[in-house]
Amino acid sequence: MTVFLIFFPLLVSLFIFLVKPAQAKTIAFAASVVELLACLYLTTQFNKNELFQFRLDVPWIQSLGLNFAVGIDGISLVLVLLTTLLVPGIILSTRNKQLSRPHTFYGLVLMMEMALVGVFVALDGLLFYLFWEIALIPIYFICLIWGGEDRGRITLKFFIYTLAGSLFMLVGLVYLYLATPGEHTFALAALYEAGQALSPGEQGFVFWLMFVAFAIKMPVFPFHTWQPDTYTVAPTQGTMLLSGIMLKMGIYGVIRWLIPMVPAGVAEWGPTAVIISVIGIVYGSCIAIVQKDFKRLIAYSSIAHVGLIAAGTFTLSVIGIQGAMIQMVSHGIVVFGMFYIVDVIAERTQTHTLDSLGGIRNVAPVFATVFVIVMLGSVALPLTSGFVGEFLLINSIFQYQYLLGGIAGLTIILGAIYMLRTFQKSMSGEVNNLTASFADLTTEEKWVLYPVVALILLIGIYPAPILELSEPAVTNLLKVYSNLSASVK
Amino acid sequence: MNALLVICGLGIAALVAEIANLKKWLTAFVIVGLVAAMATIFIDFGTSTMHFSEMLHFDDFSLAFSGLIVVTTIFWFWLAVDYFRLQPHITDRTALVLFTVAGALIMASFNNMAMLFLGIEILSISLYVLAGSRKESLFSTEAAFKYFLMGSFATGFLLMGIALIYGATGAFHLTKIAEFIDANPAGLPTFFYAGVLLMFIGLAFKISAVPFHFWAPDVYEGAPTTITAFMSTVVKIAAIAAFYRVFFVFSSVDHTLTKVIAVTTVLTLVIPNITAVYQQNVKRMLAYSSVGHVGYILLGFLANATESANAIYYYLCAYACASLTAFAVLHAIESYNRSTTVDYFNGLFKRNPILAVAMTFALLSLAGIPPLPGFFGKYMIFAMAIEQGYTGLVIVAIITSLIGVYYYFRIIIAMYFQEPSAEALSLGTSARVLVILLIAISLILTVCADRFVGLPG
Numbered sequence: 015m016t017v018f019l020i021f022f023p024l025l026v027s028l029f030i031f032l033v034k035p036a037q038a039k040t041i042a043f044a045a046s047v048v049e050l051l052a053c054l055y056l057t058t059q060f061n062k063n064e065l066f067q068f069r070l071d072v073p074w075i076q077s078l079g080l081n082f083a084v085g086i087d088g089i090s091l092v093l094v095l096l097t098t099l100l101v102p103g104i105i106l107s108t109r110n111k112q113l114s115r116p117h118t119f120y121g122l123v124l125m126m127e128m129a130l131v132g133v134f135v136a137l138d139g140l141l142f143y144l145f146w147e148i149a150l151i152p153i154y155f156i157c158l159i160w161g162g163e164d165r166g167r168i169t170l171k172f173f174i175y176t177l178a179g180s181l182f183m184l185v186g187l188v189y190l191y192l193a194t195p196g197e198h199t200f201a202l203a204a205l206y207e208a209g210q211a212l213s214p215g216e217q218g219f220v221f222w223l224m225f226v227a228f229a230i231k232m233p234v235f236p237f238h239t240w241q242p243d244t245y246t247v248a249p250t251q252g253t254m255l256l257s258g259i260m261l262k263m264g265i266y267g268v269i270r271w272l273i274p275m276v277p278a279g280v281a282e283w284g285p286t287a288v289i290i291s292v293i294g295i296v297y298g299s300c301i302a303i304v305q306k307d308f309k310r311l312i313a314y315s316s317i318a319h320v321g322l323i324a325a326g327t328f329t330l331s332v333i334g335i336q337g338a339m340i341q342m343v344s345h346g347i348v349v350f351g352m353f354y355i356v357d358v359i360a361e362r363t364q365t366h367t368l369d370s371l372g373g374i375r376n377v378a379p380v381f382a383t384v385f386v387i388v389m390l391g392s393v394a395l396p397l398t399s400g401f402v403g404e405f406l407l408i409n410s411i412f413q414y415q416y417l418l419g420g421i422a423g424l425t426i427i428l429g430a431i432y433m434l435r436t437f438q439k440s441m442s443g444e445v446n447n448l449t450a451s452f453a454d455l456t457t458e459e460k461w462v463l464y465p466v467v468a469l470i471l472l473i474g475i476y477p478a479p480i481l482e483l484s485e486p487a488v489t490n491l492l493k494v495y496s497n498l499s500a501s502v503k
Numbered sequence: 504m505n506a507l508l509v510i511c512g513l514g515i516a517a518l519v520a521e522i523a524n525l526k527k528w529l530t531a532f533v534i535v536g537l538v539a540a541m542a543t544i545f546i547d548f549g550t551s552t553m554h555f556s557e558m559l560h561f562d563d564f565s566l567a568f569s570g571l572i573v574v575t576t577i578f579w580f581w582l583a584v585d586y587f588r589l590q591p592h593i594t595d596r597t598a599l600v601l602f603t604v605a606g607a608l609i610m611a612s613f614n615n616m617a618m619l620f621l622g623i624e625i626l627s628i629s630l631y632v633l634a635g636s637r638k639e640s641l642f643s644t645e646a647a648f649k650y651f652l653m654g655s656f657a658t659g660f661l662l663m664g665i666a667l668i669y670g671a672t673g674a675f676h677l678t679k680i681a682e683f684i685d686a687n688p689a690g691l692p693t694f695f696y697a698g699v700l701l702m703f704i705g706l707a708f709k710i711s712a713v714p715f716h717f718w719a720p721d722v723y724e725g726a727p728t729t730i731t732a733f734m735s736t737v738v739k740i741a742a743i744a745a746f747y748r749v750f751f752v753f754s755s756v757d758h759t760l761t762k763v764i765a766v767t768t769v770l771t772l773v774i775p776n777i778t779a780v781y782q783q784n785v786k787r788m789l790a791y792s793s794v795g796h797v798g799y800i801l802l803g804f805l806a807n808a809t810e811s812a813n814a815i816y817y818y819l820c821a822y823a824c825a826s827l828t829a830f831a832v833l834h835a836i837e838s839y840n841r842s843t844t845v846d847y848f849n850g851l852f853k854r855n856p857i858l859a860v861a862m863t864f865a866l867l868s869l870a871g872i873p874p875l876p877g878f879f880g881k882y883m884i885f886a887m888a889i890e891q892g893y894t895g896l897v898i899v900a901i902i903t904s905l906i907g908v909y910y911y912f913r914i915i916i917a918m919y920f921q922e923p924s925a926e927a928l929s930l931g932t933s934a935r936v937l938v939i940l941l942i943a944i945s946l947i948l949t950v951c952a953d954r955f956v957g958l959p960g
Contacts, residue, residue, distance in 0.1 A: 075952040077813070078883065118856075147873040158919050159852070166916040174908055177872070181901050188886050 015056055015068045016084045019094065020132050022049055023101075027124035034117045039105065042120035046102040046127065053098040060091060063486055066137065071201075074141075079191060079199045083138040088487035092339050092480060093134045093266055096346045097259050101127045104254045106462050107354050111361070119160065122152040123251065130259050134266060139187045139200035142271065146263065147180055153255055160249040168243045175240040179230035183267075186223030190275065209275035210498055214282060221279030224272055225287065231264035232320045234287075235294030245313035250357040253309070257316050257353070258346045265320070265342060268327055269335060274491055277498040280330070287328040288411070292418050294321030299428035303435070308356050308366040311436060312349065315392070315429065319345050322425055325418070326407035330495060332488055334410030339484045340477055341403025344391065344470070348400060351388040351466040355381075358459060359440065363448045368436060373445030378454040382441045384463045389437055391470040393429045399473035504554050504561050505543035506569055507608045509536060514601035521594035529597055530580060530587055537577045544570045557676060558615040564812055565612030567958035568744040571816070572607045575736050575823045576600075581937050582831045583729035596636060600733065603629040607741030611748075616665045616675040619745060623661070623709065626741060627654045630734065634726040646725025653708065653718040661705030667698025677752050684752075699753050699760065706749060709742040712801060713770040716794045723790035728837060731786060732830035735793040736823045743800055743819060751808045764804055769899055771798035776903040780910045783844045785833060788910060789826075792869060795903065796822055802900055803884040806891050809960035814883040816959045821868060821876035821948055828865035828941040832858050835934055848914050850923025855930055859918045861938040864945055866911040871904050876948035883956070 026045040030038050061067060066085035074082045086094065105123060113119050129152070132145030150173065157169045191198050193208040209220065229237045245253050273280050298317030305311035323341050326334040358381065359374070360366045375382040387398070394400035404426065412419025445452075455463065473480065513536040520529050544566050551562040561569075580600075587593045606626030613619045631654065635647025669675060671692050672683040684691070704715065711719040723731045753760055772795065779791035796818075803815045835858055836851065837843040852859040868877035881904065885897045930938075948955065 075879070075956070077953060077956045078879070078886070144873045147878075151867070151872065155919065158916065166920040170909070170912055170916060173912065174905060177908060178905055181905070184882075185889075185897075185901070188889055191886070192890055 015052075015059075016086055016135050017070055018052060019049065019056070019098075020084070020128055020135065022052070023124040023131070024128040027121040027128070030117045030121040030124070038117040038120045039108065042124055043102060043105045045124060046098070046105055049127065050098040050102055053095055056086070057091060057095065057483075060086070060088075060483070062088065062482060065487060065490060069137070071137075078140065079194075079197070080140045081138045081199070081201060082141060083201060084132075084135040084141075085137050086135055088484035089266070089269060089339065089491075090134045092343060092484050093262055094131055096262065096343050097127060097130045097134065100254065100258050100346055100350055103350055103354075103462055103466070104251050104258070106458070107251055107254065107350075107357065109357075109361070109458060113160065115159070119156070119251075122156050123255070126152040126156070126255055130263070133263050137202040139191065139202070139205050139271075141200070143180070143184055143187060146183075146267075147177075149260065149263070150176055150180075153252060153260065156252040156255070157244065157248040161252065162247045162249075165247045168247045172240045172244040176230055179227040179237070182223045183227035186220045186227075189220055189223070206274050210277060212276070212278075214278040217276040217279030218282050219279075221272065221276045221283050224267070224276075225283070228264040228267040228272065229324075231267070232261055232324060233264070233317065234291055234321060234324050235297050235317065236290070238294070238298075238317050241317065242310055242313040245316070246307065246310050250353050250360075253313075254350050254353050257313075258350045261316065261320055262342045262346065265323055265327060265338060268324070269338070269488075269491070273327075273330065274494050277495050280328075280495070284328045284330060288325045288414065288418060291321045291325035291328065292411070292422050294318065295325070295422055295425045296428070297321075299425060299432065302432040303428065305432075306368055308359070308368055308436065308440070309353070311368070311432060312352050312356065315432065316345075316349060318425055318429065319349075322404065322407050322422060325422055326410050329410045329414040330492065331410045331413065332485075332492055333406045334414075335488045335492070336481055336485065337403050337406025337410055339488070340473070340480055341400070341407055343480060344399035344403045344473060347466055347469050347473075348388060348391040351384075351463065351470070352392065354459075354462060354466070355385055355388060358455075362452055365448070368439040370446070370448055371440040372443040372449060373441075374449050374452050375441040376445055377449065377452045380454050380460075381452075384455070384467055385437065385441060387467045387470060388463075389433045391474070393433050394426055397471065397474045399470045399477070401474055402477040504552065504559065505547060506540040506573065507559075507605060507612075509540040509543060510573075510601055510605045510608065513537070513540075514598045514605060517594050517598040517601060520597075526593050529593060530584060533597055533601065534577055534580055537573055537580070541570060541573045541577070544573065553614065555618075557678070558618045559609070559612050560614035561612050564747075564959040565608075565744070567816055568611040568740060569608050570958075571820060571823065572604060572611065572737055572740055575740065575827065576604050578827050578937070578941070579729075579733055579737065581933070582732060582827060582834065584933065586727060586729040592636075596633065599629040599633055603633070603733070604737065607737055610741040611744040613745070613748065614677050616669070616677075619749070620658075620661065620665065622741075622745065623658065626738065627658070630654075630730075630738065633730045633733070634722055636730065637727045640725075642725035643727065644725075646722045649718055649725075650722045657705045657708030657715070659705075660701050660708070664698045664700070664702030664705055667694050667701065671695035671698060677748065681752050696759070700763070702749060702753075703760070703763065706742070706746045707767065710739065710746050710797050710800075711794050712767050712797050713774050713794070716771070716775065716797075719794050720787050720790040723793070724784060724787045724842075728786065728830060728834045731790070732827065732834070735789070735830070736826050739793065739797075740819050740823060743797075743815065747804070747812065747815065750804055751811075754804075754808075761805065764801060765893070765896060768798055768801040768805075768896060771795070771801060772900055772903045773798075776906045776910075780906060782910075785843045785845060785847065785914065788845075789829060789833070792907065792910070793826065795907065796869070798903070799881060799884055799900060802888050802893070802896055805893055805896075806887045810887055812959040813956050814880070814887050817876075817883060817948075817952065817956050818880035820955055821880040821945070824941060824945050824948060825865045825868035825875075825877055828861050828938065828945070829869070831934070831938055831941065832862040832865070835930060836928060845913055845917050846921070846924060848917040849921035851918040851928075853923050853927075854925065855928040857935060857938060858928065858930065861942055862918060863915055864942050866915055868945055870908045870911045872908070874949050876945055876952070879949065879952050 065087045069085035071083040129149035136142035194204045302314035323338045327338045391398040391400045394404040411422045609622030631651045637643035707715040775791040775794040782788035868875035871877045871881040
């Protein structure tokens with residue numbers, strides 16, 4: 015089952031690459047829907063009370079200790095669901111735009127889906143690393159071929175930056191690999207054991223090697239400098255992939271590979287991570303407030319949101335990590351909706367500069383309403399999906415440390431400022447000659463945005479299914495962690 | 504041994520073909536012959552035989568490297584088919600290439616210093632001629648002359664080293680030298696070490712390790728592209744194999760040599776990789792990158808013999824596959840008699856997607872990006888070096904890999920990002936099949952890595 019989820023998109027993408035069918039988009043969309051249905055079926059078969067399920071473990075390159083080991087627990091499942099849910103939307107989001115070389119494009123998107131699913135289900139250190147890096151290749155080419163101005167330089171910076179980070183992670187993984195007893199192996203359980211047996215000093219060392227990789231991917235302040243440029247220059251679908259799903263790879267890495275593997279390191283350096291994440295929240299929000307470019311604004315708001323998720327994760331409490339899980343889903347959906355809206359605006363007015371917009375509400379009321387709901391999801395109004403996550407996260411930080419909780423709480427106020435300002439500048443006011451002929455949503459656009467709105471409200475009103483999915487895994491994770499860090503102390 | 508005989512026979516047959524007027528079928532005949540040589544290697548695999556009073560030793564190591572050399576040569580003939588077709592003297596050149604391969608096979612399987620010298624000379628003298636085979640080009644002549652001068656110089660060092668070692672141990676056979684060293688752990692005269700060092704310098708010339716690499720960029724740039732492809736794959740594999748055979752005899756002496764290797768490694772990693780960043784000429788850039796790859800391979804010499812052989816072998820497989828692909832693409836797009844700068848690649852993705860994709864695979868593999876074989880090769884060597892405690896060297900190697908990404912990606916960016924500077928490029932069926940096959944091989948190297956790793960040991 016898990017293997018199907020990984021290789022089905024790959025096979026379809028190879029088919030699209032090699033056969034170059036005329037209906038590349040339709041085939042890719044159909045494949046991504048099949049993938050989503052498969053994932054939903056898997057969810058129904060999923061036993062909430064067990065940890066890893068649908069496992070497979072076959073040797074691949076034994077001389078490297080590399081096994082093809084995959085499996086799904088609650089934490090993986092939530093993220094695989096998010097991935098398979100967003101990819102059909104991302105494929106639809108090209109609308110009727112005439113892309114050059116459509117088969118390359120859709121092939122790369124599906125290949126990306128393969129790598130992302132792989133990252134979330136890998137139970138072997140080196141396999142995880144491989145998928146982690148494979149994910150970088152399609153997104154790099156999506157940005158390089160279909161991106162905006164000056165993309166050559168910006169995407170190269172993005173590539174080298176993230177590659178450098180992941181090489182540190184690789185060194186960390188190899189360090190643990192060499193610490194495994196007997197015949198070395200990269201198996202998750204063996205790496206956990208090897209990591210936990212290291213001295214606190216060594217664990218701190220490995221913590222930093224791996225944390226840098228995850229922090230760059232998220233990105234957490236001060237490792238974020240590649241992000242705003244890349245988000246701005248990437249095509250909309252690339253940005254959706256980057257912020258909707260790829261960003262979650264970093265958080266997932268922390269939860270799956272960092273916390274249980276080097277508990278003493280996390281115990282020592284976790285507070286530092288919380289502090290820089292909280293700095294990132296304020297920093298991202300403040301810069302978002304003064305942005306003139308809509309896409310760039312969302313990029314900075316993303317830094318703020320992911321900072322909150324990271325801070326909550328490093329509080330190492332059940333509500334913190336559970337909040338992170340649900341907020342990852344919510345952020346994925348909301349940010350997808352946001353970028354879709356930006357794309358609609360950009361397509362009709364040829365700009366995403368806020369100052370040149372205005373009055374769209376008067377000519378496109380349905381569009382404006384959808385925008386309001388997505389925006390409220392972003393500023394975490396109660397009854398939207400954003401609220402559940404942010405509430406849990408801020409609560410966890412508050413319990414962790416009052417002052418930090420207070421500062422992190424600013425995210426809601428600052429978020430409201432920049433989002434409402436955006437709404438005011440683009441939607442209300444008088445129409446100008448750019449926006450006067452702004453057409454309301456077409457049927458196809460409604461087909462994408464209505465599910466987004468529905469999900470934002472649904473998760474906001476009834477988040478229990480998602481929370482229940484990941485809860486046993488999270489509780490188990492923290493049990494392991496607290497036992498170990500207690501024994502170290 | 505059979506493979507060596509087959510290849511020597513082929514070389515002589517190629518010379519006779521001129522008289523018998525069989526030029527038309529020569530390349531096909533040679534490829535069939537090489538496949539036959541490959542088959543004999545395959546059959547012999549797993550055996551260990553000595554020939555010519557134990558001067559040649561065909562064990563798994565030499566058979567594995569011979570196999571790699573022969574397979575690479577087959578692909579090279581395919582790649583270079585127009586080098587033979589479009590120019591005169593097809594029979595001479597084919598024969599020269601085949602003699603080079605014979606020399607390469609000897610270098611992978613010698614057990615006697617005289618044989619090492621013979622192998623190197625058979626290989627080098629043929630190459631001097633091949634490097635200068637574009638007679639009307641000044642650069643080609645310069646390359647041949649430079650290569651000849653530097654090659655002779657290196658041979659001088661090598662011979663001097665062999666003589667001193669013979670003086671100290673009284674033997675030419677590697678096995679006997681090793682026995683002598685073991686029997687006299689303290690009693691080796693000083694000039695023995697001088698001999699080892701001189702041999703090291705001579706071989707370092709051949710594998711183009713820094714600071715003995717200065718000939719490489721000029722020769723690679725000046726020689727015809729197909730010959731450059733041959734030098735940076737087949738010749739390099741043979742030189743590394745010879746270096747390995749000599750090195751692990753002397754590595755037991757003491758650790759002085761390890762230090763020399765470590766310093767050479769760092770230099771070979773840093774200098775060519777940084778120099779490559781500033782190259783506009785792609786051939787020259789690939790030349791520096793090929794010198795840089797020697798640095799990673801040298802890093803692999805720092806573990807024990809079997810592990811080293813396995814990692815180096817896999818690395819060379821990955822490197823040969825990627826290099827052949829890169830040179831096949833370069834050969835397809837270059838124009839006669841002009842230097843190929845990076846902007847030759849502008850918009851290649853629009854002009855001919857297959858070539859662009861193949862080049863991307865090659866460059867990603869050379870840069871060591873997973874899941875391509877170049878990554879696994881680097882990974883094996885790095886993990887091995889970390890295990891041996893050379894973490895500092897690995898950090899240097901990781902930094903130079905990142906520098907590598909920078910200059911390899913300049914070509915990728917040019918291919919996908921820049922507007923095409925010329926009209927669409929058509930590609931013959933044979934070249935297209937070759938390129939696709941090479942991509943497939945690089946994927947096979949990834950998926951079935953286990954099959955290749957254990958071959959030499």
